[in-house]
Amino acid sequence: MKAHEMTLAQAIDALDKKEISSVELTQALLNRIDEEEPKVRALNCVCRDTALMQAAESDARRAKGEAKSALDGIPAIVKDNICTEGIPTTCSSRMLQNFVPPYDAHVIELLKKQGVITLAKSNLDEFAMGSSTENSAFAITANPWDLNRVPGGSSGGSAAAVSAMYAPMALGSDTGGSIRQPAAYCGVVGIKPTYGAVSRYGLVAFASSLDQIGPFARTVEDAAISLNAICGHDHRDSTSMNIAHPDYTQGIKDGVKGMKIGLPKEYFGEGLDKDVKDAIMKAARAFEKLGAAVEETTLPTFDYALAAYYIISSAEATSNLSRYDGVKYGYRAKHYDGIVDMYIQTRNEGFGAEVKRRLMLGNYVLSSGYYDAYYLKALKVRTLIKRDFDALFEKYDCILSPTAPAPAFKIGEKSDPMQMYLTDIYTVPVNIAGLAAMSLPCGLSPEGLPIGLQLIAKPLGEPAMLRAAYALEQEFPPLGEPSFAGGEQ
DSSP: OOGGGOOHHHHHHHHHTTSSOHHHHHHHHHHHHHHHHHHHOOEEEEOHHHHHHHHHHHHHHHHTTOOSSTTTTOEEEEETTBOBTTBOOOTTOGGGTTOOOSSOOHHHHHHHHTTOEEEEEEOOSGGGOOSSSOOOSSOOOOBTTBTTBOOOSSSHHHHHHHHTTSOSEEEEEOSSSTTHHHHHHHTOEEEEOOTTSSOOTTBOOSOTTTOOEEEEESSHHHHHHHHHHHOOOOTTSTTOOOSOOOOTTTTTTSOOTTOEEEEEGGGGSTTOOHHHHHHHHHHHHHHHHTTOEEEEEOOTTHHHHHHHHHHHHHHHHHHHGGGOSSSSSSOOOSSOSSHHHHHHHHHHHHSOHHHHHHHHHHHHHHSTTTIIIIIIHHHHHHHHHHHHHHHHHTTOSEEEEESSSSSOOBTTOOOSHHHHHGGGTTTHHHHHHTOEEEEEEEEEOTTSOEEEEEEEEOTTOHHHHHHHHHHHHTTSOOOOSOOOBSOOO
8 A cells, every 4th residue: 555545544653663664654754645636636735845854853752662642743824814823824815815824723733732744724715705615816626537627615625635635634624515515526524513612713714603723634534533622622712612522433334233323305306416326325225234323304494494504694794704804914005096996905905806707796795784684694504403403313313314416517617606506505404503423435326437425413413423424424434536537728
C-alpha cells in the first residue's frame, strides 16, 4: 500500500509501529497533491515547508516516546474559513484574499495539542454560501470521480481533497449540508455534529445558529477518530456544550440488532433520482438483514424547511458580513468618493454574486414590513420542525434518507439559483433542528458517480449514528481511489 492510500486508522498504526515516519507520510501526501491538484483544484494554499517541519518535530517526539497523542504526525486539511494563525484564511473571497489570522480557531488549537499537522487550506464557495464550490473567487474545484462535475459545496475542497487522497482527514463546516452533500458527491464520509458539540470559535461566521464544524474521512472509523479530536467545551463560544463527550470509536462495532430506523416518506418524493432512491432502499434492506427494524414514517413540516433555512441563514449572514466594510481589515476599494461610497464600492467589488444575492435576501426579510411576514414566520417554522424531529426520535434511533437528490451535476449545469438551492433539500432540516447527521457512500451510479446516504440522529446521538454507519459500511465498503475521469476545465 502506498502511503497516500492509508486510511487515518492505518496511518496511526503505521506511525505507532514506526513502519513509516511522519516526514515520509507528509512528503508522500505532498507528492500526491503535486500530481493531482492541477486537475482537481481543491486547495487554496499548501503549507509545504511548515508541514515538513512539524512532521520532523513529530518524528523527534516519537523517537523519545513523547508523542502528544495517537494523531501526532498526521497531516490534515482545513477548510479555508477556519482561522489558522500565520496561514491565510480567505473564505475563498476577494474580501479576505490577504487576511492572515493572528490566532487559531479552537479546533485548530485542539489539533495542534494532539500533534496534527495542517497540510493545506481547502477551497470553498465564498463565505460558505453555495452547494458546488463554483462560487469561489479563486478557482472552481472539480470532482475527483469526474473532473467535469462539481464536488458539492460549500466544503467541496475538503471533500475533494480527502477523495483524491491528499490527506486521511479534513475539516469542513456545515450550515445547511455543506459537509454532507460534498461528502456524498465525492464518495467519502462526512459528519455534521450536534450543534454545540464542536466550538465555532475561529470559524468565520455565515449563519451563527446553523454553522457547525465537522470532519471528512474515507471510513466511518476514521470519521469517528476525527470527531474525537475536535469535540470539547470552549468558553469563548456561548453555544458550546459543557459536557463530557464520549469516545466515538467505542461501541462502533456493536452492530444494529434491535435498532429502529425511520424512513420519512417526504424524503422519497418527486425530484429524487431513481438510482439514488434504489441505493437508499438497498441500504434499508441491508439494515433489516443486519437485525434493525426499518419502517416508513413522516416528517410533516419537511416541505417548509428549505424556505425557512434560506430566510434564517440569509438574515444571519446579513448581520455577520456587515463587518466587511473596508475599514478594519480585509479588502478596500481603491477608488471612492467619501466614506459611504467606500463602503459601497468595497462591498460591491469584494463580494461575489452569490454572497450579494444572500445579503439582499437577508436585508429584505429583516426590513420593516417584512420581518413578521418572513423572518419571524421562519423562526416559528423552525420550532415546528424541531418538534417533528423530537417526536420521531421518541420512536427511532436513526433516520435514513438520501443525502442529495442526485449524484454530482456538471460544472455550470445549474445556473438557476433555485435549482442549486434544491440540492440542499434533504440536508437543511438537520441544521434547523440542531441535530447530528452524517453522509456515507452507498455505491456508484451507472455513470460511475458516488451516491451518498444520510443518517440523522437526535442531539448528541452520534454514538448510535456511528454504530449504524459502521454496520452499513461493512455491506457497502469504501469506494477507494477515484477515477479522475474527464478532462481539465
